[in-house]
Amino acid sequence: QSVLTQAPSASATPGQSVTISCSGSSSNIGSNYVYWYQQLPGTAPKLLIYRNNYRPSGVPDRFSGSKSGTSASLAISGLRSEDEADYYCAAWDDSLSGRVFGGGTKLTVL
């Protein structure tokens, strides 16, 4: 059982937009930054969004992050087949004094 809650799967067709949600609590998302990671099959995760809504250099602007209260979202526009991956949210948790991940959302591009 992950501290941050994500839907296990999502799907959309190429060119469409999709939003992946992450739900937490006041001790994590509600009071700390949210990060998003993309994990392509057989590879290490890659930082996609940091500090709620910033993209590292090289991440396309098709990816965007937002946060409201104790929830956060990752939006992907203009879906491409190469976006098919697992997406994880993460945050610091003040109660646990540690970092926590969501269970991950497997995105399928139909």
Place this chain on the structure above:
Amino acid sequence: QVQIQQWGAGLLKPSETLSLTCTVFGGSFSGYSWSWIRQPPGKGLEWIGEIHHSGNTNYNPSLESRVTISADTSKEQFSLKVTSVTAADTALYYCAREDGGFSDWGRGTLVTVSS
């Protein structure tokens, strides 16, 4: 560009101690925090713990009693030890640099615990 190379034993018997090490290349060891993260086969990511440039550590409460993370700044290395392993510790273990998010990752080491 930071590169992280990790290594360690990949097959352990129950009750043994897991030991993994990561070496950082690119001259960017000091001033950052370094974490260990694991991923059981077919499952999600679990943060194990971290060591700060100060030497302070933070651990996942669910693993804290069995985990030690240490660093050797002169070698630009940091290490993970997990004692008394069981089959539940079977996972792909990653090391990563924390720089406003886990910005750089090792390639992962598969550790299997089996009698």
